[in-house]
Amino acid sequence: METDALLVRRAASGDADAFEALVQASQHRIYALCLRMTGSPQDAQDLAQEALLRIYRSLSSFREQANFDTWAYRIATNACIDELRRRKRSELLSMEALQEAGHELPSQAPCPEEAAIRRENLEELQRAILQLPADQRAAVVLRDVQGLSYEQVANALDLNLNTVKSRICRGRQRLQGILSQHRNNCAKLSSNG
Amino acid sequence: MDCKDCKELIGRYLADALDEMQTGELRAHIAHCEDCAREEAQLRQLIFDLGALGEDIRAPESLMQGVREAILHDKAPAKAKRSRRSWSSWRIAGAAAAAVAVVLLSGTLVLGALGSGLGAGASQAATAGSSDGYAADDAYVEKSMLAPAAAPEPTFMAAAEVPAEEGESASVTADSAMRDTGAGSGDAVTSSNSQAQSTGEEYGLKIIRTAEVYVHSDNFDEDRDAITALVQELGGYITSQHASGTALEPGENGYGRSLSLTVRIPSDSLDAFLSQSEGVGVVQESSIYEEDVTDQYFDTERRLEGYQTQYDRILALMDKAETVDELISIESELNRIYYQIESLTGSLQSWDARVNYSTVYYNLEEVRRASPVSLTLWERMQVSLQNTWDSIVLGSQNFVVWLYGALPALGLLLVLAGVAGLTVALCLRRHRRRAKAPKEEEPADGDKRKR
Ligand SMILES: [Zn+2]
Numbered sequence: 038m039e040t041d042a043l044l045v046r047r048a049a050s051g052d053a054d055a056f057e058a059l060v061q062a063s064q065h066r067i068y069a070l071c072l073r074m075t076g077s078p079q080d081a082q083d084l085a086q087e088a089l090l091r092i093y094r095s096l097s098s099f100r101e102q103a104n105f106d107t108w109a110y111r112i113a114t115n116a117c118i119d120e121l122r123r124r125k126r127s128e129l130l131s132m133e134a135l136q137e138a139g140h141e142l143p144s145q146a147p148c149p150e151e152a153a154i155r156r157e158n159l160e161e162l163q164r165a166i167l168q169l170p171a172d173q174r175a176a177v178v179l180r181d182v183q184g185l186s187y188e189q190v191a192n193a194l195d196l197n198l199n200t201v202k203s204r205i206c207r208g209r210q211r212l213q214g215i216l217s218q219h220r221n222n223c224a225k226l227s228s229n230g
Numbered sequence: 231m232d233c234k235d236c237k238e239l240i241g242r243y244l245a246d247a248l249d250e251m252q253t254g255e256l257r258a259h260i261a262h263c264e265d266c267a268r269e270e271a272q273l274r275q276l277i278f279d280l281g282a283l284g285e286d287i288r289a290p291e292s293l294m295q296g297v298r299e300a301i302l303h304d305k306a307p308a309k310a311k312r313s314r315r316s317w318s319s320w321r322i323a324g325a326a327a328a329a330v331a332v333v334l335l336s337g338t339l340v341l342g343a344l345g346s347g348l349g350a351g352a353s354q355a356a357t358a359g360s361s362d363g364y365a366a367d368d369a370y371v372e373k374s375m376l377a378p379a380a381a382p383e384p385t386f387m388a389a390a391e392v393p394a395e396e397g398e399s400a401s402v403t404a405d406s407a408m409r410d411t412g413a414g415s416g417d418a419v420t421s422s423n424s425q426a427q428s429t430g431e432e433y434g435l436k437i438i439r440t441a442e443v444y445v446h447s448d449n450f451d452e453d454r455d456a457i458t459a460l461v462q463e464l465g466g467y468i469t470s471q472h473a474s475g476t477a478l479e480p481g482e483n484g485y486g487r488s489l490s491l492t493v494r495i496p497s498d499s500l501d502a503f504l505s506q507s508e509g510v511g512v513v514q515e516s517s518i519y520e521e522d523v524t525d526q527y528f529d530t531e532r533r534l535e536g537y538q539t540q541y542d543r544i545l546a547l548m549d550k551a552e553t554v555d556e557l558i559s560i561e562s563e564l565n566r567i568y569y570q571i572e573s574l575t576g577s578l579q580s581w582d583a584r585v586n587y588s589t590v591y592y593n594l595e596e597v598r599r600a601s602p603v604s605l606t607l608w609e610r611m612q613v614s615l616q617n618t619w620d621s622i623v624l625g626s627q628n629f630v631v632w633l634y635g636a637l638p639a640l641g642l643l644l645v646l647a648g649v650a651g652l653t654v655a656l657c658l659r660r661h662r663r664r665a666k667a668p669k670e671e672e673p674a675d676g677d678k679r680k681r
Contacts, residue, residue: 053301057294068289082293082384089297098567123472162279170472170490172591181280187246197519199247206245207444207593213276214485215475230370 042101049096056093063106064089066183069111073178074117076167084120088113107189114179114193121171165215173208180205231259233510234267244273436527436581439500439588441518446600447511450477450487456510457491464503466495466587478596488595494587511637513601527581532572541567 047055060067067088072081092109098107166174177191180201191201231238239256242248248256260266447453461468470492478486495503504516544563551557 051301053298055296055415056301060294064289064293065287068293069284069287072287073283078290081340082290082296085289085293086296086300089293090300093297093301098573122472157454159279162276166283168474170474170593171470172472172490172492177280181277184281188568197440197521199517200440200519202242202245202247203442203515203517204591206241206247209244209273210241210484211488211595212280213273215333216276218485221265 041105044099045096045099045105047091049099054158056096059105060089060092063109063113064081066110067117070114070178070183071117073163073166073182074121074174076163084117085113086122088116091116107192114175115195118175118194121175156197161219162212165212165219168184168215169208169211173204173211176201176204177208177212181209231255233263233266236260237269238242240266240270244270253366319669368654398419416589434524435522436524436585437497438521438523438581438584439497439517439518440521441500441504441588441590442593443504443507443513443590444515444593445507445511445513445595446597447594448597448600449511450489450594450596453511454489457507457592457594460503460506460510461493461495464495464506466493466499466503468493475596478598483598489594491592491594493590493592495590497586497588500588500590507592511594512602514602522616523581525583527578530574530577532582534578536568537570537574541571621660
C-alpha cells in the first residue's frame with residue numbers, strides 16, 4: 038500500500054507512467070462497468086476514459102489511508118452515472134419523443150431460436166439492462182454484474198443501504214418483466230409463423 | 231400469504247431485505263407452492279446470468295493509450311484549476327524582486343509592521359508586489375480575508391511546519407465533494423446558499439432527508455403530469471428524468487412505460503409532497519431516510535476556518551521570503567491549502583444543498599390495473615417502526631447534544647439533587663428507625679429466646 042501512496046504522489050505530479058501503474062488493475066473493472074451500463078464497446082471506452090481522467094484529476098483529494106482501488110472505483114462509478122444521466126437527459130427530453138422512438142428500442146431484439154445459445158441469452162439480458170432507469174441500472178450492474186456487496190454498492194452510489202436494496206430488488210423484477218415480455222412476444226411470433 | 235405477496239417477498243428475500251420472520255413465512259409458502267418456487271428459481275437464474283455478464287471483460291489497450299494522451303495534454307492533475315493561480319517562474323522572480331524592493335524601501339516601517347499586527351498589511355504588500363501575476367487571485371484573497379477567523383495573531387511558521395490535516399473526515403468530505411461535481415447539483419448549490427440560513431433549523435441540525443416512492447399507474451399520462459405539476463407547485467424541480475418502455479397495448483398485461491424522476495423538493499415541503507403524491511397512481515412503496523450530518527458539517531466548517539487562517543498566515547510569509555526557492559515552497563504550500571479550502575467549501579455547499587432540498591426518487595410504472603399491495607400492512611408497520619426508531623435515534627442524538635451543552639448546569643443540579651436526596655434519605659432513615667426499631671428488635675429477641 039505504501040507503493041500506492043508513492044505512485045499517487047508521482048501520478049499527481051503529472052507522471053503518466055505512475056498513473057498507468059496505479060490503475061493497471063482497476064481499469065478492467067471500470068471498463069466492464071461502463072460496458073454493461075452502456076452496452077456498447079465504443080461508448081464504454083469513451084466513458085471509461087472519462088472516468089479514468091476524473092480519477093486522475095481527483096488525485097489531489099486522495100487520502101493516503103484510503104484504499105486506492107475502492108476510491109478510484111467509486112469515482113469511476115459516479116463519473117459513469119453522471120455521464121449516463123447527462124446523455125439521457127439530452128436524448129430523452131420528453132416522453133413523447135421516446136414513445137415515437139419506441140419501435141427502435143433495443144428490446145425489439147431478434148428472437149432467439151428454440152435452442153437459444155447462452156450467448157444470445159446474455160445479449161438479450163444486456164439489452165434488457167439498457168431499458169432500466171439509470172439509477173436501477175447502476176445498482177443492479179454494480180451488485181449482480183460486478184459482484185459488489187450491498188454495502189459497497191451503497192458506498193459507491195452514496196446511498197442508504199435500504200435504498201440500494203430496494204433499488205436492486207426493483208431493478209431485478211423489472212428485468213424479469215422485460216425478459217418475460219420479450220419471450221412471450223417471441224413465443225407468439227413463432228406460434229403465428 | 232397469497233402468491234402476489236409472495237412474488238414481492240421473493241424479490242426482497244433475494245435482495246437480502248427480509249427479516250427472519252418474513253423469511254420463515256416465505257419459505258413455508260414456497261415449500262408447497264410450485265408457482266412461487268418457479269418464480270424464485272427464475273429470479274435466481276437471472277441473478278446468475280447477470281453475474282456471467284461480468285466475467286472476462288478486459289479493457290482494450292487503446293483505453294489506456296487514450297488516457298495517456300489526455301494526461302499528457304493536460305499535464306499535472308487539476309491543472310485546469312491550478313493554472314488560474316500558479317505563477318510562471320519569471321513572475322515568481324519578479325515577485326521576489328518586488329517583495330525585496332518593498333522590504334528594502336520601507337525598511338524599518340515594514341519591520342515595525344511585522345512586529346505588530348501584520349496580517350492584512352503583509353498580504354496587501356504581497357499582492358502589490360506581484361500585482362500582475364496575482365491579479366487572477368484577487369477574488370480568492372478577498373474571500374479568505376472575509377473569513378471570520380482570519381489571521382488573529384500571525385505566528386511565523388515555516389511552510390513545512392504547517393500541521394498535516396486530519397485524515398478521517400477529510401476522505402469523507404473529499405468524496406462527497408467529488409460526488410457533487412456531478413450532474414444536476416450545480417444549480418442547487420448556488421440556489422441553496424441564499425436559503426441556507428432560513429432552513430438551517432433552530433437547533434442548527436443538518437439533516438438530509440431522502441425519499442423513495444414507487445407508484446403503479448393505470449393512467450400513466452395523467453399521473454405523470456400530476457406529479458410534475460405537484461413538484462412545481464411545491465417549489466421543487468426535477469434534476470433528472472429517465473423514461474423507458476412502450477405504452478401498453480389494449481389488453482396487454484405486464485409492464486408498460488416507466489418514468490424515473492429525481493426530484494429536489496424544499497425540505498419543508500417534503501412531507502406535503504409525500505402526502506399529496508398519494509393521490510397520484512397507487513403507491514406501492516414509499517420510504518424516507520434521514521441522515522444527520524450535523525457533526526461532519528460543523529467539523530468541516532471548523533477545519534475550513536483553520537485552513538483559511540493558515541492561508542492568510544502563509545500569504546503573509548510571502549513578504550519575508552528572500553530567495554526564489556522560498557517563494558516556490560511557499561507557493562506550493564499555498565496551493566495545497568487552496569485545494570483543501572476548495573474541497574471543504576464544496577462539501578459544505580453540497581451539504582447545504584442537500585439539507586435544504588430533499589431528494590425524492592420517484593418511480594412511476596405503467597400497469598394494466600393498479601392495485602395496492604396487500605402485504606403492505608406488515609411492511610407499513612415495519613416502515614413506521616423504522617421511522618419511529620430513526621426518530622428515537624435522532625431524538626437521542628439531539629438529547630446528547632443538549633446534554634453536552636447543559637453539562638455545567640446539570641452538574642450543579644446533580645449536586646443539589648444529591649444533597650436534597652441525601653437529606654431526605656437521612657430523614658427517612660431516622661423516621662424508619664424510630665418506627666421500626668421496636669418491631670425489629672422484638673422478633674430478634676424472640677429468636678434468641680427460642681434458641
Ligand atoms: Zn405461491
